[in-house]
Amino acid sequence: MLKQSGYGIVIVIGLVLAALTVLEYFMAINHIGAALLMLVATLKAILVIYFFMHVSRLWTAEGGH
Amino acid sequence: MRIGSLGLVRGLVGYFAGLIVGMAVVVILRLALGMSAWDQEAVWVGGLISAIIGFLLGVGAMSDWLKWTRGIETPLHHGPPAGKPAWTRYFGVDYNHKVIGIQYGVTGLFLLVVGGSFALVFRTELADTGISFLQPGTYNTFLSMHAWVALASILLGVGGIANYLVPLMIGAEDMAFPRLNAFAYWINVPAIVTLLISMLFGWDSGWTAYPPLSLLGPVGYQMVFLAIFTIGLSSILGSLNLIVTMLMMRPKGMTLFRMPILCWAILATSIIQLTATQLIGQAFLMLSFERSLGMPFFKPIYDAAGVNIGGQPILFQHLFWFYSHPAVYVFVLPGLGVISELLPVFARKPLFGYRWVALSSLAIALVGFLVWGHHMFTSGYQPYLRVVFMISTLLVAVPTGVKFFSWLGTLWGGRLIFPTPMLFTLGAISVFLIGGLSGPILATAATDLFLHDTYFVVGHFHATIFGGFVFPFFAAIYYWYPKITGRMYNETLGKLHFWLMTPGFWLMSLAQMTAGTMGMRRRIADYDPALGVQNVQLLVTIAGFVIAFSILIMIYNLFTSAEIGVLAGNNPWRSRSPEWQIPSPVPEHSYARPISIVGEPYDYGLAGSSYVAMAGAGDD
Amino acid sequence: MAAITTAAQPTALHHDTHAGHDNYAAQLRMNRLGLWLFFISEAFLFGGLLATRFFLWGADTRPELDQTIGLIVTSVLLISSVSMRLAETAIERGNRRAFSIFILLTALFGLIFLAGVMVFEWGLFPSIYQGHLTPWDNKYGAVVFAMTGMHALHVISGIVFILIVWNLARKGSFSPERHWGVESCAIYWHYVDVVWIFFYPALYLIGNAVHIAAH
Numbered sequence: 094m095l096k097q098s099g100y101g102i103v104i105v106i107g108l109v110l111a112a113l114t115v116l117e118y119f120m121a122i123n124h125i126g127a128a129l130l131m132l133v134a135t136l137k138a139i140l141v142i143y144f145f146m147h148v149s150r151l152w153t154a155e156g157g158h
Numbered sequence: 159m160r161i162g163s164l165g166l167v168r169g170l171v172g173y174f175a176g177l178i179v180g181m182a183v184v185v186i187l188r189l190a191l192g193m194s195a196w197d198q199e200a201v202w203v204g205g206l207i208s209a210i211i212g213f214l215l216g217v218g219a220m221s222d223w224l225k226w227t228r229g230i231e232t233p234l235h236h237g238p239p240a241g242k243p244a245w246t247r248y249f250g251v252d253y254n255h256k257v258i259g260i261q262y263g264v265t266g267l268f269l270l271v272v273g274g275s276f277a278l279v280f281r282t283e284l285a286d287t288g289i290s291f292l293q294p295g296t297y298n299t300f301l302s303m304h305a306w307v308a309l310a311s312i313l314l315g316v317g318g319i320a321n322y323l324v325p326l327m328i329g330a331e332d333m334a335f336p337r338l339n340a341f342a343y344w345i346n347v348p349a350i351v352t353l354l355i356s357m358l359f360g361w362d363s364g365w366t367a368y369p370p371l372s373l374l375g376p377v378g379y380q381m382v383f384l385a386i387f388t389i390g391l392s393s394i395l396g397s398l399n400l401i402v403t404m405l406m407m408r409p410k411g412m413t414l415f416r417m418p419i420l421c422w423a424i425l426a427t428s429i430i431q432l433t434a435t436q437l438i439g440q441a442f443l444m445l446s447f448e449r450s451l452g453m454p455f456f457k458p459i460y461d462a463a464g465v466n467i468g469g470q471p472i473l474f475q476h477l478f479w480f481y482s483h484p485a486v487y488v489f490v491l492p493g494l495g496v497i498s499e500l501l502p503v504f505a506r507k508p509l510f511g512y513r514w515v516a517l518s519s520l521a522i523a524l525v526g527f528l529v530w531g532h533h534m535f536t537s538g539y540q541p542y543l544r545v546v547f548m549i550s551t552l553l554v555a556v557p558t559g560v561k562f563f564s565w566l567g568t569l570w571g572g573r574l575i576f577p578t579p580m581l582f583t584l585g586a587i588s589v590f591l592i593g594g595l596s597g598p599i600l601a602t603a604a605t606d607l608f609l610h611d612t613y614f615v616v617g618h619f620h621a622t623i624f625g626g627f628v629f630p631f632f633a634a635i636y637y638w639y640p641k642i643t644g645r646m647y648n649e650t651l652g653k654l655h656f657w658l659m660t661p662g663f664w665l666m667s668l669a670q671m672t673a674g675t676m677g678m679r680r681r682i683a684d685y686d687p688a689l690g691v692q693n694v695q696l697l698v699t700i701a702g703f704v705i706a707f708s709i710l711i712m713i714y715n716l717f718t719s720a721e722i723g724v725l726a727g728n729n730p731w732r733s734r735s736p737e738w739q740i741p742s743p744v745p746e747h748s749y750a751r752p753i754s755i756v757g758e759p760y761d762y763g764l765a766g767s768s769y770v771a772m773a774g775a776g777d778d
Numbered sequence: 779m780a781a782i783t784t785a786a787q788p789t790a791l792h793h794d795t796h797a798g799h800d801n802y803a804a805q806l807r808m809n810r811l812g813l814w815l816f817f818i819s820e821a822f823l824f825g826g827l828l829a830t831r832f833f834l835w836g837a838d839t840r841p842e843l844d845q846t847i848g849l850i851v852t853s854v855l856l857i858s859s860v861s862m863r864l865a866e867t868a869i870e871r872g873n874r875r876a877f878s879i880f881i882l883l884t885a886l887f888g889l890i891f892l893a894g895v896m897v898f899e900w901g902l903f904p905s906i907y908q909g910h911l912t913p914w915d916n917k918y919g920a921v922v923f924a925m926t927g928m929h930a931l932h933v934i935s936g937i938v939f940i941l942i943v944w945n946l947a948r949k950g951s952f953s954p955e956r957h958w959g960v961e962s963c964a965i966y967w968h969y970v971d972v973v974w975i976f977f978y979p980a981l982y983l984i985g986n987a988v989h990i991a992a993h
Contacts, residue, residue, distance in 0.1 A: 099867070100864055100867055103860055103863045103864055103867060104860065106860075106863075107856065107857070107859075107860035110856050110859075111853065111856060114849075114852055114853065114856065114978075117978070117979055117983060118845075118849060118983070120983070121979070121982070121983035121984070124986075126837075127837045127979075127984040127985070130979040130983055130984055131976070131979065131984075133979075134975050134976050134978070134979050137975045138972045138975050138976065141859060141968050141971060141972050141975065142968075142972060144863075145859055145862070145863045145964075145965075145968040145971075146964075146965040146968045146969065146972075147965075148814070150810060151810055151811060151814060227942045227946075229945075229946050229949050229951055334808045334812065335808070335812060338812075394819050398812055398815045398816060398819065399812070401811075401815055402808050402811050402812045402815065405811065406804070406807060406808045406811060407808075432815060432818065432819045433818065433819055433821075433822045434822065435819075436819055436820070436822040436823040436826060437822060437823075437826050439823070440823055440826045440827065440830075441826075444830075444924065447913075447924070448920075451913055451914060452913075452914040453913045453914055453919075453920035453923065453924065454914065454915075454916065454917055454920050455830070455834070455917070455920055455921075455924070459916060459917075461990070467916040467917060467918075467990055468916060468917055469834060469917055469920065470833070470834065473830060473833050473834065476829075476833070477826060477829075477830070480826075
């Protein structure tokens with residue numbers, strides 16, 4: 094094991110994602126364009142990919158979990 | 159030995175058992191939901207999905223994984239199955255990449271013969287005007303089947319080259335995921351059976367299966383959709399495996415730019431197969447759902463006000479060609495890699511511009527993603543797109559030109575020898591040149607508008623595929639035959655094969671293009687005598703039979719030489735590549751000791767240079 | 779998927795010294811890369827569906843879907859991702875009890891998501907809820923069912939994967955050092971969530987709702 098992530102950071106990222114989802118919803122009812130909505134979605138996806146799917150283990154963790 | 163102990167037999171039993179069970183389940187479900195018992199689309203689709211799963215369970219391609227889900231560990235089995243003759247391992251699930259490579263290659267050759275025979279059938283019809291023995295519907299079925307069976311054979315042939323050679327060339331024991339490798343092969347077999355069954359029901363649109371025609375035709379379409387979806391799944395899983403193998407399992411000292419050049423070609427191919435294949439799977443799935451459930455993806459529906467609230471047929475063309483154009487690079491890139499691999503060996507000179515050749519494969523693969531619209535110049539999409547796709551398509555000529563100049567540079571001043579593999583390599587270059595030079599004519603929108611859907615396209619396509627795949631594939635078969643069997647093929651028969659096939663192909667290709675410019679359309683069973691293409695058509699048919707006959711000579715040669723051929727020794731071609739430094743035929747565990755790489759791969763003729771260092775003394 | 783193995787493959791690679799450990803590490807690196815390549819491949823499938831959506835609907839129309847349900851199922855899937863990450867953290871710390879709770883919670887949230895889509899969005903049980911769309915009437919229904927259907931298929935396979943992993947853990951598999959089965963299951967689940975992150979605005983938020991009378 095290289096980095097042991099704690100429970101706390103998971104909850105924080107979850108809250109940020111929830112906030113961004115609510116932001117998307119209000120962007121939509123105020124008719125803010127498709128491109129910006131997709132931008133926020135991309136931001137959410139990056140958060141999930143980095144913190145939840147720990148993509149960096151592909152090139153950092155030498156075989157550890 | 160009981161015949162039931164062969165995996166293939168058990169798989170086929172599983173296929174037909176699954177078919178019956180699946181059809182019965184659909185019928186029962188329909189009755190339970192209060193519908194009529196028989197609806198051929200739904201019942202066949204349900205039955206065939208179940209049949210494919212039945213095959214995989216019967217052959218045992220998933221048994222290890224199913225055990226893992228229950229926590230049972232399964233060590234990899236090596237060697238032929240216990241208590242059975244060694245040949246039986248080729249007819250069942252085996253995890254050795256060399257066995258799987260042979261399975262791919264032989265199945266590919268078998269399909270090449272089947273698909274080629276279909277072509278001979280409808281070529282005979284075309285030899286003269288008027289309808290002689292094939293009714294137009296049957297003609298179209300043969301023509302469409304020729305296309306998909308031959309394309310499946312190419313995909314399997316590419317799989318054969320890649321699976322057999324990549325681990326050997328990078329000195330790896332096996333592929334990264336041996337079970338996935340076996341699964342990716344075996345999933346092809348039920349798909350092929352399904353594809354062949356579709357012939358009984360017929361389908362008549364040509365391989366492209368454009369809607370709305372493909373939404374209206376007989377139920378054979380559903381089988382084609384399912385079969386191609388399944389073969390696509392095999393491509394995806396196989397290429398995933400190859401990419402991981404090449405990126406993670408190279409020996410010490412083999413940087414990416416010291417890989418054998420064929421590996422670069424396979425890497426570029428795998429990138430296309432991994433990604434673009436999903437789009438044809440999706441497109442055929444959508445067609446299947448539109449036929450079964452009436453989901454309007456491609457068929458327009460107009461409401462009372464005349465607004466289209468349904469789908470658009472042109473969407474299919476976009477999805478289809480997003481795969482099917484890059485797919486031709488899947489077919490040709492490994493072949494071009496074989497050419498680059500073989501030329502330095504037979505010219506005894508370094509490969510000219512190794513890095514450029516390596517990167518040109520990647521460049522072709524990546525540019526290939528941006529060119530699909532050149533198949534749609536006449537489809538009625540926005541006219542400005544023609545310019546965009548024309549420019550991107552012509553860009554492909556640049557990396558392809560890099561390859562041509564590399565081949566010329568390699569040959570220049572070399573001490574050439576001409577055994578059969580070298581002949582086929584040179585034949586490949588000549589044929590690919592015909593295909594390549596006819597390409598820009600079709601890539602240019604202004605000329606394509608006149609040539610679209612004519613025999614010129616047929617001529618261009620067959621020249622690129624024969625030059626890019628079939629000739630190099632035969633070169634590869636002859637070249638690596640001594641490594642696979644330990645014996646040499648018959649050189650006289652090999653040369654006879656070449657001297658029948660190559661002029662035959664030149665004739666066929668040029669005659670097809672001529673017929674096209676004279677106004678002969680594709681995919682029609684009959685043509686107007688006033689076109690004046692009768693003689694040209696007769697030539698194409700005769701050339702087709704000559705090519706077919708020459709391929710039979712090769713198959714005879716391959717079968718007999720395995721028994722009576724001269725023992726070839728470890729390295730008959732004096733190659734520097736790792737696979738030639740080990741015994742022929744390759745033992746069960748290819749490399750007794752890990753190898754390491756100490757030099758450049760293609761420094762032929764440079765004194766004192768070496769590429770592979772085998773651990774342990776006494777190796778030569 | 780070749781993903782699930784917990785066993786090192788002794789012959790997959792050449793390693794002369796401490797073969798067991800090195801092989802597991804090497805196999806793990808390959809498994810990770812293989813799974814991510816699978817994700818890249820699948821991205822083209824889901825990207826193709828998104829392209830279909832924009833091709834047929836344009837960026838300025840969308841079907842009339844129930845916004846409340848959209849927000850609820852999206853949130854549920856998001857929470858399931860959080861609980862899945864907590865489950866993985868738990869197994870990394872060797873806390874099997876917390877792992878079991880979190881991973882079953884994830885499966886439960888997954889089932890709630892499925893129920894939300896199938897019962898409410900699809901209207902599979904008209905006695906409970908009358909859906910707005912059918913797959914066959916127009917392009918809106920067809921694309922909604924194609925996108926949610928392909929996604930639901932992945933959610934279902936994710937739930938099956940979770941149950942297999944949970945059962946293996948219950949029988950004593952996986953340790954803080956070796957739990958590729960859990961890791962692959964977890965990142966597969968997150969991947970399905972990432973897909974929905976793009977599908978949610980594409981289906982519910984972008985464009986103006988178009989009302990089409992059934993015919």
